[in-house]
Amino acid sequence: MKKLSLRTLLSVAIAATLPFSAAAETLKYAGSTAPLTFDPHATNDFLTTAIARQTYESLVELGPNMELIPGLATAWDYKGDATWRLTLREGVEFHDGTLMTAEDVAFSILRQSTSRRYKSLFGQITAANVVDDMTVDIVTSAPDAVMPVKLSRLFVMSKAWADTNGVLDVPDLGSDSTEAYSLRHANGTGPMILEEQIPGEKTTFVKNDGWWGTFSGNVDRAEYTAIGSAPTRLAALLSGEVDLITDVPLQDIERIESTDGFAVVEGPQRLFMELEMDGTRDIALATYDKEGNPLEANPFKDVRVRKAIALAVDSEAIVERVMRGHAKALSMPSAPGFYGYPEDMDVRQPVDYEQAKALLAEAGYPDGFATTLNCPLERYVNAEEICRASASLLARIGIDVSVNAMVWPEFAKMLVNGPDSSFHLIGAAGNSGDVQDTFAAVLHTRDTESGLGQQNWAMWSSPALDDTFAELVSSFDPEKRTELYRQGLKIAQDEQHAVYLHQPFITWAMDDVVNATVRADSAVVLSDVTVAE
Amino acid sequence: MTPMIALRGHVRALSFKPFVLFASIILFLMVMIALFAPWLAPTDPYDLATLDLFDSHLPPSWMSGGDARYFLGTDSQGADIMSLLMLGLRTSLTVGLLAVGLSVLIGLTLGLLSGYFRGWIETVIMRAADIQFTFPAMLLALLIGGLARSMFPVNKQESSAFFIVVLALGISHWPHFARLVRAAVISEAGKNYVMASRLAGRGHFGILFRHVMPNSLNPVFVLATMDIAFAIMTEATLSFLGFGMPASQPSLGTLIKVGYGYLFSGEWWVVVFPSAILIILLVSVNVFGDWLRDRLDPKLR
Numbered sequence: 001m002k003k004l005s006l007r008t009l010l011s012v013a014i015a016a017t018l019p020f021s022a023a024a025e026t027l028k029y030a031g032s033t034a035p036l037t038f039d040p041h042a043t044n045d046f047l048t049t050a051i052a053r054q055t056y057e058s059l060v061e062l063g064p065n066m067e068l069i070p071g072l073a074t075a076w077d078y079k080g081d082a083t084w085r086l087t088l089r090e091g092v093e094f095h096d097g098t099l100m101t102a103e104d105v106a107f108s109i110l111r112q113s114t115s116r117r118y119k120s121l122f123g124q125i126t127a128a129n130v131v132d133d134m135t136v137d138i139v140t141s142a143p144d145a146v147m148p149v150k151l152s153r154l155f156v157m158s159k160a161w162a163d164t165n166g167v168l169d170v171p172d173l174g175s176d177s178t179e180a181y182s183l184r185h186a187n188g189t190g191p192m193i194l195e196e197q198i199p200g201e202k203t204t205f206v207k208n209d210g211w212w213g214t215f216s217g218n219v220d221r222a223e224y225t226a227i228g229s230a231p232t233r234l235a236a237l238l239s240g241e242v243d244l245i246t247d248v249p250l251q252d253i254e255r256i257e258s259t260d261g262f263a264v265v266e267g268p269q270r271l272f273m274e275l276e277m278d279g280t281r282d283i284a285l286a287t288y289d290k291e292g293n294p295l296e297a298n299p300f301k302d303v304r305v306r307k308a309i310a311l312a313v314d315s316e317a318i319v320e321r322v323m324r325g326h327a328k329a330l331s332m333p334s335a336p337g338f339y340g341y342p343e344d345m346d347v348r349q350p351v352d353y354e355q356a357k358a359l360l361a362e363a364g365y366p367d368g369f370a371t372t373l374n375c376p377l378e379r380y381v382n383a384e385e386i387c388r389a390s391a392s393l394l395a396r397i398g399i400d401v402s403v404n405a406m407v408w409p410e411f412a413k414m415l416v417n418g419p420d421s422s423f424h425l426i427g428a429a430g431n432s433g434d435v436q437d438t439f440a441a442v443l444h445t446r447d448t449e450s451g452l453g454q455q456n457w458a459m460w461s462s463p464a465l466d467d468t469f470a471e472l473v474s475s476f477d478p479e480k481r482t483e484l485y486r487q488g489l490k491i492a493q494d495e496q497h498a499v500y501l502h503q504p505f506i507t508w509a510m511d512d513v514v515n516a517t518v519r520a521d522s523a524v525v526l527s528d529v530t531v532a533e
Numbered sequence: 534m535t536p537m538i539a540l541r542g543h544v545r546a547l548s549f550k551p552f553v554l555f556a557s558i559i560l561f562l563m564v565m566i567a568l569f570a571p572w573l574a575p576t577d578p579y580d581l582a583t584l585d586l587f588d589s590h591l592p593p594s595w596m597s598g599g600d601a602r603y604f605l606g607t608d609s610q611g612a613d614i615m616s617l618l619m620l621g622l623r624t625s626l627t628v629g630l631l632a633v634g635l636s637v638l639i640g641l642t643l644g645l646l647s648g649y650f651r652g653w654i655e656t657v658i659m660r661a662a663d664i665q666f667t668f669p670a671m672l673l674a675l676l677i678g679g680l681a682r683s684m685f686p687v688n689k690q691e692s693s694a695f696f697i698v699v700l701a702l703g704i705s706h707w708p709h710f711a712r713l714v715r716a717a718v719i720s721e722a723g724k725n726y727v728m729a730s731r732l733a734g735r736g737h738f739g740i741l742f743r744h745v746m747p748n749s750l751n752p753v754f755v756l757a758t759m760d761i762a763f764a765i766m767t768e769a770t771l772s773f774l775g776f777g778m779p780a781s782q783p784s785l786g787t788l789i790k791v792g793y794g795y796l797f798s799g800e801w802w803v804v805v806f807p808s809a810i811l812i813i814l815l816v817s818v819n820v821f822g823d824w825l826r827d828r829l830d831p832k833l834r
Contacts, residue, residue: 251798
């Protein structure tokens with residue numbers, strides 16, 4: 001204790017003697033959840049990736065509008081024979097001072113492709129061949145037109161570092177007892193160096209002066225804290241404890257905007273919220289008739305029931321009242337900002353309770369039925385309120401919904417070990433942001449072998465969509481691809497694979513001295529943040 | 534003293550203490566509202582089909598933007614806050630009463646047994662009570678609640694929440710009563726009339742229930758009144774932490790939990806009203822309980 005306070009005193013004394021410099025700024029920011037790990041290959045959790053992206057860089061980078069720009073690869077060309085050739089950037093150094101080589105890149109490609117969480121994205125990669133010092137070939141089992149988009153999720157790690165620290169294989173994130181060096185330490189090439197990672201508490205970054213890119217901001221040091229409770233997080237901002245918060249509670253946006261010295265910025269997130277319904281089981285879980293006896297059937301498997309539910313759940317009302325306008329209502333499993341989103345097709349059918357009831361009667365449920373809606377807490381904006389609103393909307397057509405709210409780890413476990421749910425709310429995207437990848441991860445028939453349909457928690461299966469996907473993967477002609485995107489989304493709409501609700505907006509609130517821009521992947525790009533004196 | 538005369542004496546004593554009288558009236562009113570809540574409440578927020586999302590986030594009717602149909606405003610789902618409060622009060626009070634009832638039942642039985650029979654029965658029961666005392670009641674309630682919850686199927690969890698909370702609170706409070714009763718029984722059982730009764734050939738249970746128990750009940754009654762406040766508070770805490778009553782059947786604690794998110798947003802009515810009602814309820818129960826103790830506890834007379 002004594003030692004600590006002495007050190008604090010010393011550092012204060014030293015700090016006081018240093019000349020104050022405008023170019024040296026610390027950014028303290030807070031969000032709802034802590035990064036799960038610092039191993040970028042161990043998880044595809046978008047919040048973790050958004051934070052890990054500060055230290056690890058991808059081969060292809062994303063620009064401010066999610067467009068593809070050169071990253072650690074300066075060029076990518078399709079060579080034929082299911083092979084993509086990457087030209088690497090020269091003179092890039094890892095944080096430990098070693099030079100990035102083609103060996104490291106090939107190692108990273110293979111390491112990430114073996115990760116369980118990236119099976120649907122990179123599982124088709126069969127080889128990564130070093131051609132020369134600055135060239136690598138990626139070979140896939142079948143031609144893959146969207147490889148460059150996917151490479152924006154492929155992070156480069158130093159092979160020598162991984163070898164020294166015993167993390168050549170991707171550590172398993174599944175069990176809580178796992179502890180691997182790469183979960184708390186990082187050695188990337190990015191603009192920020194990971195200084196310290198205290199799981200669940202705090203993450204500290206310092207500026208990487210040797211970064212190959214240009215800093216458009218002036219952040220020297222950044223501290224990220226997870227503050228789970230939204231009011232507490234907001235209080236931290238208003239009291240000056242932090243300079244920027246992500247995941248601002250919607251009800252507080254107005255108040256922050258009207259408070260002097262604070263600003264709110266907003267942008268669409270690459271995510272769509274949907275109510276997923278069991279498309280496989282013959283007897284739906286936790287579903288009952290109106291007397292409370294277990295229902296010996298799966299109403300969700302009937303497209304008429306799915307349509308009836310979609311007709312009753314008024315997504316416009318949810319956007320306006322629950323999301324307070326900070327979202328965009330959707331009618332398909334895609335949203336603005338996804339590559340391949342067809343805006344003209346996104347037309348919502350008007351709410352019609354009578355037609356919904358008629359459809360239910362036709363399907364054999366004239367009095368409706370009772371079911372359980374599994375609902376994750378704290379991860380998606382106002383998730384519990386969306387669930388409760390859906391329950392009251394469905395009560396109007398005779399479907400009694402009891403909302404089973406669960407904390408995120410419990411909810412995620414329920415899906416991963418099963419999925420043991422016949423009706424749930426979830427935010428979906430696919431990994432890369434290309435509609436093809438949404439098809440691969442969310443809509444394709446589940447197949448553990450190939451990793452396709454890995455996030456198809458609805459267990460929905462449509463041979464027509466699977467065929468469309470297969471054709472899409474190897475189509476390089478843009479016009480053909482546009483046609484196939486539309487075809488696949490049309491199948492999802494017609495079959496009502498889920499009830500499509502909305503695309504949430506990302507909202508950040510910050511002190512006026514901070515200047516940061518919202519990105520669709522939720523990443524606070526520290527190299528671009530400016531903090532005025 | 535017959536019970537009627539005793540009661541009249543208490544009521545007369547009450548009229549000399551205006552604050553106690555005031556608290557008692559408030560408490561009486563609250564109990565009445567809770568009792569008749571389903572008929573008094575202007576709307577039925579449990580009937581989901583009647584909720585309209587476009588009525589959500591309305592302020593109290595006297596504020597600008599308020600709606601005459603909703604005197605205290607509405608929550609994020611368009612439910613009437615006043616109805617929610619009345620039904621929440623009913624839930625909180627019922628949980629409190631039943632939980633204390635359960636504690637008294639367990640505590641009284643075990644206290645009587647250990648105080649009367651002594652020996653190994655006493656040792657076992659009292660050591661168990663001692664062990665339970667080392668755990669905070671809150672922690673125990675969380676533990677029991679979690680265990681009980683995992684034993685129910687998903688669709689029964691919401692409807693069983695009420696019983697789980699009662700069970701958790703009831704079990705976590707019994708040692709207080711057991712200790713109290715045991716002490717009273719020990720002093721009572723040594724008295725001459727008990728001895729006489731025993732010599733007259735009366736059985737253990739006759740003596741226990743006809744003589745010993747009635748004469749040990751006063752302190753139990755006082756402690757139970759005070760404990761109701763504690764049980765209501767613990768229930769509110771459990772619900773605030775998300776382990777109590779579900780949002781579809783809210784207690785005051787659940788309402789505060791839901792409203793807590795709106796603390797900074799200017800929609801103060803969602804959190805302020807349930808908090809105020811909870812505070813008033815707890816103060817009234819405590820004031821009344823204190824007074825009752827003063828009246829009934831011979832040591833304080």
